Amino acid sequence: MVASTSRRDWQHSQDALRDEVERVTALLRSIRDPGAAPVVGHWNLAEVALHLSQIWSGIPRLARGDPSAVHELLPDRAGVAGDSLVQDVPDLGVVTTRLVRADPERDLSVLADRIEHSAKQYFAECAGQSPEELHPWLIQGITLPLAAFTCHLLNETVVHGYDIARAAGRPWRINPAHAVMLADQFFLPVMEGADPHMLVNADTAAGVHATFDVRIRGGSRFHRHFVFDDGALRVEAPSARRVDCHLSADPVAFLMVFWNRQSQWTAIAKGQMMAWGRKPWLAARFRSLLATP
DSSP states (O other), X not given: OOOOOOHHHHHHHHHXXXXXXXXXXXXXXXXXXXXXXXXXXXXXXXXXXXXXXXXXXXXXXXXXXXOOHHHHHOGGGTTTTTTSSBSSHHHHHHHHHHHHHXXXXXXXXXXXXXXXXXXXXXXXXXXXXXXXXXXXXXXXXXXXXXXXXXXXXXXHHHHHHHHHHHHHTOOOOOOHHHHHHHIIIIIHHHHXXXXXXXXXXXXXXXXXXXXXXXXXXXXXXXXXXXXXXXXXXXXXXXXXXXXXXXXXXOHHXXXXXXXXXXXXXXXXXXXXXXXXXXXXXXXXHHGXXXXXX
């Protein structure tokens, strides 16, 4: 069971999100070349910014129990995933690509305005709500507390802010405290609430039977056993279970490696990720066992 989020922790994550929204919207309004070369996959800078604005349209709606955001641009998707937006991880990539193609807006100032407007509305809606209020999340079958929706928005804003800044040749420091929030209040609820096969790379995890003890440095909650069992994954509280590989990671490095923004080898070389135990060589396979969009 995921540890509950206190109202104080939730307020801290909202404050962090306000800071990151201010940063990313200021960044977008300062950029003069929205057609910079591909930034994420085939998306250029303006398309990444559009995607972020669509996230800011969709996730707050889910947080209030309204899954209609995707249906406005893609009517054929209505009801496909019940009260969520997509059915599974591969479906998420397909839908986000279609959404970006369906919206012609590429003006960065307009997209910044969209994000800012959605953020103000979201923070107003959070007032008086409980951080533990549950709603179906983005992917069908996962239900998350409202606090996790806040940290999902924080994740998207931080990571895509990094993508946009890098494409524009601008600095983008990721606050370690914000990365800890993401690990504790977003990654954990999703991983512990997912079906055992949902977040696993079926090809690389087939036949793997291994237990990883994973710790995020500075994370108050993120110390878990990742138990891989032939294509299935269970994320459990530490126990007497025999561990094959212990992993300790800097929160920013974990975030960047998890989202494929940094090589794990770079993180290891810098001492940002360390492994030990009976089978420390398994650390090199850990990221490849996980499925992300």
